[in-house]
Amino acid sequence: MTQTDFQTPLRVHDKEKIPRFMARAMLALVLTVLALVTLARLNDMPLIATPPPGEIVISRDIVLSGDMAGSATVRRPDGTLIADLTPEEGGFISGVYRVVLHERGKHDVALGTPLTLLQRDTGRLEIHDPSTGWRADLMGFGADNASAFARLLAQ
Incomplete structure (x- = not known):
């Protein structure tokens, strides 16, 4: 008798799920926002998104x-x-x-x-x-x- 192999070979995906440039762009965005917020808080910049004052x-x-x-x-x-x-x-x-x-x-x-x-x-x-x-x-x-x-x- 001959032995048959029903296992399909694993397919190698050479495409990344998230492209490397996209991951780097997201990291750059997060680090930029973190730097801007840190700079604003350390320099006591006024909060501009507050409701307008009134009597x-x-x-x-x-x-x-x-x-x-x-x-x-x-x-x-x-x-x-x-x-x-x-x-x-x-x-x-x-x-x-x-x-x-x-x-x-x-x-x-x-x-x-x-x-x-x-x-x-x-x-x-x-x-x-x-x-x-x-x-x-x-x-x-x-x-x-x-x-x-x-x-x-x-x-």
Whole structure:
């Protein structure tokens, strides 16, 4: 009997999956960006991608509470109810509440202290936690999410 070999010979691929010049170009890009960022931070260059400053037009202290389902309750510091929101209405506000909980946990701050909701003359909305120094420009989360907090200022 003759022995037959059914194994196919291994094909040698002489083409690289990522061409060498492309890998070198990516490495050069990463090193260039790293050098530019290092140079900017060491020379204390001003941050130019920050929101434009403006005067505070409206300021309101609020106390948030929420749950993982997305419902949220917003009160004044004296306990007066401003809004009791369902998960459909308060999902973003409840998400901000969870971020505030996380920040306060990191700084070991009491949970019931108020946040400050600000509207500037530039039209931008911000939320600020004076107890931790955390702040967020709400315009960066989209118009619908910012309008959820804008309605709280109007009430």
